[in-house]
Amino acid sequence: MKEEEIRERVRQELSPARFAHVEGVVQTAAQLAERYGVDPARARTAAWLHDLAREWSVERLKHAAENIEIPSGFGLIPALLHGPIAASFAVEWYGVDEDVANAIRFHTTGRVGMSTLEKIICLADAIEPGRAYPGVEELRAAAQKSLDLALLKSFDATLRYLIDRQQPIFTLTVMARNEFLEKTR
Numbered sequence: 001m002k003e004e005e006i007r008e009r010v011r012q013e014l015s016p017a018r019f020a021h022v023e024g025v026v027q028t029a030a031q032l033a034e035r036y037g038v039d040p041a042r043a044r045t046a047a048w049l050h051d052l053a054r055e056w057s058v059e060r061l062k063h064a065a066e067n068i069e070i071p072s073g074f075g076l077i078p079a080l081l082h083g084p085i086a087a088s089f090a091v092e093w094y095g096v097d098e099d100v101a102n103a104i105r106f107h108t109t110g111r112v113g114m115s116t117l118e119k120i121i122c123l124a125d126a127i128e129p130g131r132a133y134p135g136v137e138e139l140r141a142a143a144q145k146s147l148d149l150a151l152l153k154s155f156d157a158t159l160r161y162l163i164d165r166q167q168p169i170f171t172l173t174v175m176a177r178n179e180f181l182e183k184t185r
């Protein structure tokens with residue numbers, strides 16, 4: 001599979017600012033893949049494609065969701081749909097394997113029983129060099145020590161952020177967070 005082809009396709013779908021974010025996720029995901037013994041090429045593919053549908057309108061996302069398999073509950077929160085939709089296109093256009101597809105599919109929410117690649121993409125999304133928010137440096141440091149601990153901290157930060165803004169919370173994220181809490185105790 002030609003990385004350059006995927007990169008150009010993604011560039012067409014996204015604003016320059018979002019494309020720069022994706023480039024950051026590719027770089028961070030490749031580094032974490034080396035660090036944790038995952039094939040960096042597969043991490044890069046997942047990273048390139050993870051936000052493919054991120055700038056689609058809610059209308060377009062909901063329409064696309066009618067024709068693909070969406071894990072239960074995702075449909076209720078439009079911000080979560082871009083992962084499953086991107087995963088479906090990644091399989092259709094580029095024939096990515098199931099683990100790469102799941103890393104794309106669950107990059108926003110996480111889930112119980114995440115593979116190492118799924119953890120890497122979810123975390124790289126949160127800590128790529130372009131991200132700037134309170135606590136991001138602590139997350140970057142934690143990511144080099146333990147994916148599970150870094151993800152626990154990342155999910156906790158996301159959940160706090162959502163509560164502060166009175167947003168609905170996806171139950172799978174809570175379950176993933178509880179799993180990492182248990183694993184890191």
Ligand code: DGI
Nearest residue numbers: 051054077079080107108125167168169170173
């Ligand atoms: O696509 P990105 O901006 O790179 O990052 P993302 O895919 O992690 O998050 C996309 C958006 O989804 C972000 O604005 C936060 C939001 N989000 C994540 N989890 C939940 C959520 N929104 C709600 N309402 N509930 C969630 O559980």
Ligand code: FE
Nearest residue numbers: 050051054108
């Ligand atoms: Fe995303």
Ligand code: FE
Nearest residue numbers: 107108125126
């Ligand atoms: Fe994320």
Ligand code: FE
Nearest residue numbers: 021050051125
């Ligand atoms: Fe992203």
